[in-house]
Amino acid sequence: MSAQTAITGARIFDGDLWHDDRVLLIEDGKVAGIVDNDEIPATAVRTSMDGCRIVPGFVDLQVNGGGGVLLNEQPDVDGIRTVCAAHARFGTTALLPTLITDTREIAIRTIAAGVAAREANVPGFLGLHLEGPHLSIARKGAHDPKLIRPMEADDLARTIEARGRLEALLMTVAPENVNNEQIATLADAGVTVSLGHSDSTYATVNAAVAAGARMMTHLFNAMSPLGHREPGMVGGALDLGHINAGLIADGFHVDAISIGVAMRAKKGPGRIFLVTDAMSPIGTDMTSFTLNGRKIYRKDGRLTLADGTLAGADIDMISCVRFMHEQVGLELEEALRMASLYPAEAIGMTGRKGRLTHGHDADFTVLDDSLDIRATYIGGKAAFVGQS
Numbered sequence: 001m002s003a004q005t006a007i008t009g010a011r012i013f014d015g016d017l018w019h020d021d022r023v024l025l026i027e028d029g030k031v032a033g034i035v036d037n038d039e040i041p042a043t044a045v046r047t048s049m050d051g052c053r054i055v056p057g058f059v060d061l062q063v064n065g066g067g068g069v070l071l072n073e074q075p076d077v078d079g080i081r082t083v084c085a086a087h088a089r090f091g092t093t094a095l096l097p098t099l100i101t102d103t104r105e106i107a108i109r110t111i112a113a114g115v116a117a118r119e120a121n122v123p124g125f126l127g128l129h130l131e132g133p134h135l136s137i138a139r140k141g142a143h144d145p146k147l148i149r150p151m152e153a154d155d156l157a158r159t160i161e162a163r164g165r166l167e168a169l170l171m172t173v174a175p176e177n178v179n180n181e182q183i184a185t186l187a188d189a190g191v192t193v194s195l196g197h198s199d200s201t202y203a204t205v206n207a208a209v210a211a212g213a214r215m216m217t218h219l220f221n222a223m224s225p226l227g228h229r230e231p232g233m234v235g236g237a238l239d240l241g242h243i244n245a246g247l248i249a250d251g252f253h254v255d256a257i258s259i260g261v262a263m264r265a266k267k268g269p270g271r272i273f274l275v276t277d278a279m280s281p282i283g284t285d286m287t288s289f290t291l292n293g294r295k296i297y298r299k300d301g302r303l304t305l306a307d308g309t310l311a312g313a314d315i316d317m318i319s320c321v322r323f324m325h326e327q328v329g330l331e332l333e334e335a336l337r338m339a340s341l342y343p344a345e346a347i348g349m350t351g352r353k354g355r356l357t358h359g360h361d362a363d364f365t366v367l368d369d370s371l372d373i374r375a376t377y378i379g380g381k382a383a384f385v386g387q388s
Contacts, residue, residue, distance in 0.1 A: 004032060005380060006040045009050035010366065013333065015341050015355035024054055026362040029379035033358050049366055052374055056340040056356050057093025057363030058317040061170055061273075061347065062129055062218070062246055064098045065280035065312075071097045072291060073280075075110040080117040084124035086283040087276075088376045088383040090316035091339075093363035094126040094353055096170055098277075100291065100312075101132030101143040104155075111162045118166060123378045126349075127168030130159070131217065135197035136174040141222040142311035143197065144292040150177040160189040168347050172217040174198035180211035187212025192347050194246075197222045198233055205236030209243060214270075215346055216245040218277060219262065220254045221310070234262075241267045244346035246275040247338075248313050249320040249328070252302050253277075256327045263328070273342035274320045279303055279312035322371055 007024040012034055023040055025032040040046070065071055067086030069079045080097050087095055099110045107130065114128040132143055134151040151173065163169040170192045173183070176199070186193050195208055196217025201224070205213075216223070216237040224232030237245045245266070249259065266272050276282075280289045281298050288297050296303050296311045303311045317339050324335040337354075344354030352361050362380035365373060376384040 003027075004041055004044040006044040006046045007049055007054060008037070008040075008046055009048045010052045010054045012356065013053065013055045013336060014357055015056050015337065018333075024356065024364070026380040029362055029381070031356050031358055031360045031362050034356070049374070051368070053367045053369075054356070054364050055336050055367060056354055057365050057376065057378065058091045058321075058339040059126070059343040059349075059353050060087060060092045060095040060276055060278075060317055060339075061343050062098050062131070062275035062277050063087060063092075063095045064100055064278060066278055066282040068280055068284045068286060070280040070289060070291060071099050071110060072102050072106060075099070075106055076113045077116045077120055077122065080113055080125055081122050084122055085383070087278070087316065088124055088378065089283055089373065089386075091318045091365035091367075091373050091376055092316075093124055093365065093376060093378045093383070095124055096127050096129040096168065097125070098129040098131050101135060101147045102292065103147060107133075108158070111158070114162070115165045123381070123383050126353075127166045127170070127347075128162070129170040129172070131172040132197065134173045134177040136176040136199050138176075138199040139174070139197045139222045139224070141197060142291070142296075142305055142309055144294070147292065148177070151182055156182055156185060159186060159191060163189050163191050168192070168349065170194055170215070170347065172196040175200045175204050175208050180207055183208055183211040183213055187214070195233065195236075199224045200233055200236075202231040202233075202236050202239075205233055206240065209236070209240050214242060214244060216243055218253065218275065219245040219247045219272060220258065221248065238262060238265045239267055241270055244270045244342070245272050246343075247272050248277045248315070249274055249323045250301065250313050250315040251323060251327065253310060253313060256323075259324075259328050263330070271342040271345065272338065273346055274317065274324070274338045275343070276315050276317055276320060277313040278315060281314060282316055318365075318367075318371060318373055325371075
């Protein structure tokens, strides 16, 4: 039997329940169990986390950058490694580096980097999110309209081939530039198809979901709103039970009251889950950066183009959890699930991520009473340890 690690002294949230006066047991990068103190194997290495809380590591399905790196600008293994390490400081143990609409060349380089990152076992790397270029000009947001275009046969083939070489692949598309046959082909190949940056009607959304789409990208943002005569994209996200929807909880992209209304309205079994939509400044003191040759400015918690258009978010996942708990009023346990269990469900990885139960990856975050990050573990190994 290989050596085991026993994490002692902390209150443990397994994704469903809290465990007091118990121990998190880890073996071979997996959770071996949550046991009583007298059940710790004599050979186990003990690590004390007295007075802290252990929660499932955060899963972020939309991360454009971090640590000074933007995936579009550095689509290589080192870039992915830097982004993953930057977000580990904020409790994220698994993420999808996200490519914003760009050229075919950059998309090809990004996919190759993702495959290489998987082969190199980069800590925290889960797969890729391709956000575009097959979006709607009318709802482009910060995406460069010159690079937005319809999906063609080579795009479809390249995406399907990439899915075969990656553990997870998420793709944001708009029905304006991707048809339902293409959505069905992607879904059948195991690609998680998300609808976003679209001005579609409810009926169009419903048809795309019937074809295989299972997600909405950043609920409320860059999509047709809920209207009294036309439910739009937002109405589809809330009413269609098989849809999961990402949400940027920074107070700028969506008001706290609107978030609360959406949470009460969402039909299951699909869930609303948290994403950061973070850009390169996370974990740095950068005040600006470049995307597709355009300067983006960082000020007062916002990232914007020169015309004021929001361009990604300046927030980390633990801050999103705090916002949902403190500003929206969710129970802490539900806010934590929105950052871990629900995104894992959205991409079909509940057997590995989002919980701390037997057989799950030993990905967890150690919090103090103020919900500050004390440490982050990926596969049972410390990826970040803060100052005590």
